[in-house]
Amino acid sequence: MEIGTLTFDATGLYQYSWLLIAIPALSALLLLTFGPLFDRKAHWLGVFASCASCGYALALFYAMLRTGAAERAVDVPVAEWISAGSWTVSFGLQIDQLSILFALLITTVGSIIHIYSVGYMADDPRRRRFFAYLNLFIAAMLLLVLADSYLTLFVGWEGVGLASYLLIGFWQHKPSAAAAAKKAFVMNRIGDLGLTMAMFSMFAWCGSVSFADVFAKVDGIDPGWVTAIGFFLLLAACGKSAQVPLQAWLLDAMEGPTPVSALIHAATMVTAGVYLIVRSNAIYALAPVASVAVVIVALVTIFVGAWIGCSKDDIKKVLAGSTMSQIGYMMLAAGLGALIGPVAYAFAIFHLLTHGCFKANMFLGAGSVMHATDGDVDMRHFGALRKALPVTFLTFACGYLAIIGIPPLAGYFSKDHIVEAAFEYHLGVGLAALIGAGLTAFYMTRLLVMTFFGKARWVEGVHPHESPKIMTIPLILLALASIGAGVALNAWIIDWMAPISAVAGETHAVSWMPTPIGIATLATVALGVLAAIWLFGRCEVPSTPPQTKNPLVIVGRRDVFGDVINDTLVVKPVMALSTAADVVDQSGLDRMWNGLGKGTLALSQLTRKVQTGRVRSYALVTVLGALLVGVLLLIGQLG
Secondary structure: OEEOOEEOOHHHHHHOOOHHHHHHHHHHHHHHHOHHHHOOOHHHHHHHHHHHHHHHHHHHHHHHHOOOHHHOOEEEEEEEEEEEOOEEEEEEEEEOHHHHHHHHHHHHHHHHHHHHHHHHOOOOOOHHHHHHHHHHHHHHHHHHHHEOEHHHHHHHHHHHHHHHHHHHOOOOOOHHHHHHHHHHHHHHHHHHHHHHHHHHHHHHHHOOOEHHHHHHHHHHOOHHHHHHHHHHHHHHHHHHOOOOOOOHHHHHHHHOOHHHHHHHHHHOHHHHHHHHHHHOHHHHOOOHHHHHHHHHHHHHHHHHHHHHHHHOOEHHHHHHHHHHHHHHHHHHHHHHOOOOOOHHHHHHHHHHHHHHHHHHHHHHHHHHHHHHOOOOOEHHHOOOHHHHOHHHHHHHHHHHHHHHOOOOOHHHHHHHHHHHHHHHHOHHHHHHHHHHHHHHHHHHHHHHHHHHOOOOOOOOOOOOOOOOHHHHHHHHHHHHHHHHHHHHHOOHHHHHOHHHHOOOOOOOOOOOOOOHHHHHHHHHHHHHHHHHHHHHOOOOOOOOOOOOOOHHHHHHHOHHHHHHHHHHHHHHHHHHHHHHHHHHHHHHHHHHHHHHHHHHHHHHHHHOOOOOOOHHHHHHHHHHHHHHHHHHHHHHHHO
16 A cells, blocks of 8 residues: 555554554553653653554554455454363454444544643642553553454453543542442443343354354344343443443542543443444344334433433533433434434444544533632532633533534534434434433533633632643644534445445435424524523522422432432342341351251260270170171061
8 A cells, every 4th residue: 555655554554453452551551560660751651652552543544445345344363362172262353444433533532631631630649540540441442342252342341341440439539439430330240241141142042252253143043032132232331331220320430530531421431332232233133122122221311311411510410411311312323223224323423423522522621620610510610711711611612512413513413313313213212312402402501601601600719720731732622523523424424334334325414404304403402502591691690509399400410310229229129138148048058057067966976975995895786786687687588
């Protein structure tokens, strides 16, 4: 392949694609193992590792652009992993149109977050460890999306869970952060059970868990088991992507440093579930019931996330609720892939990519606001920050306009695809997606107004100031992506994903002149914006939450009772079961086995008396025994 006067070997690029994962993994190892050697420049090693991986991903992407669609998907064997008799498991990577898009998102947004973190974590004494964990997160997520089998994917899946635990609980001296990390870890283990059961089922039917083998043999699996596998994968996706009913950990995850929130919500962990569903499209194509379940879960999550976003005053938790809702849109499109046509899978990835840009933009913008207000997250203590933080305000506004779907920004194109697909499937599903768009506009406008407009409500002693360039430059880059990503990806991504979603030749570009559904979507968005301005822009916002008896607000402030429901349905029954098991163990099993032991001991005490050690006694017993046997034989003959 020639690039100008430079020639490089695309085959070599594919062959060494494991470096994408190895570079950040090695950086994490060095930072954790040889810490004192890197303390002063540790953060730059972490940044370099992420940027190097990003550069490699860009080179791979360019190489794929220069080849035909049929040659873009390449399996890269790395090593033999498990060998047991005739059964072997290889460790390999799958570089194709889907995995490279995820690799680009993870490394580009991840690198920007690394650079931002240099300024954000400048005063933290454990900054080296923080960057090691960030590198570990990037490496694990890359392994997840580049794996060529469910088993290798599972290793990355668990690595992401470990890295999230370490990063969410990074400030473990705070009890709330330590509790949030444990909560995320435990709830994700529930989802992991689904992926484990799916792999067991695949192996039982296909004798393998590699993507190629499973997808080639899925037609031969019993339809009931295909549906079961679809539900198992959905459970796994709910855990990682914070979909109902495993969504409660996501809000508590805000206890971690803000760059962690941006990384989890925009480029890594919560996108893993969407990737799993889209990658498993061959399974869902044969499991319509499971696909309908994906749609239902997605719709419920869209509204639960929006409900939370409308009710919270914590700027990061509003954005967390927004993430739940937007991931719900991606899951909705992924579920529709098997119901209206596989092009919907491309819609899911389209919104995932644009969301990665504008959500990272807004989370880092929230971090800039916190940096300016001594770590405050309560929007009731903000107001009028647009003048004190002009760069943060302008960049955040770009993300805001993108997420609510104002043309021609990114969210307009990507979300409109999904809303139209929802109407194509069912009127009720389409109306739900439309209402969700209006709610998004409402809570995001509320956030913008309470933070940047109105009168200053700053806490005494706070003097807001713009963040340093090491933090604002990443904001500018992400703002530009929030503006242009939709135009750049619209239509192109459909053709790019065609070999994955089998829609070659179809075009689904959103026109610059909106369709009737597009006009309805814009009208709904406008209503949401006006309602938020009417409620929060016309009157003075109190610095403390007013008492309210509105049940919708109360339920939203309590996270739609997610913790209460989990505690009632899972925690308390498990605790009761463990208590009952302990009673059975101590009162039943222990007594039975202890009684058996005591009985054996008593019998031994009795029989030991027979053992006198006297030869005359043993001889007498022997003679008496012989006489007894003789008498019994005689009686038998006479009888």
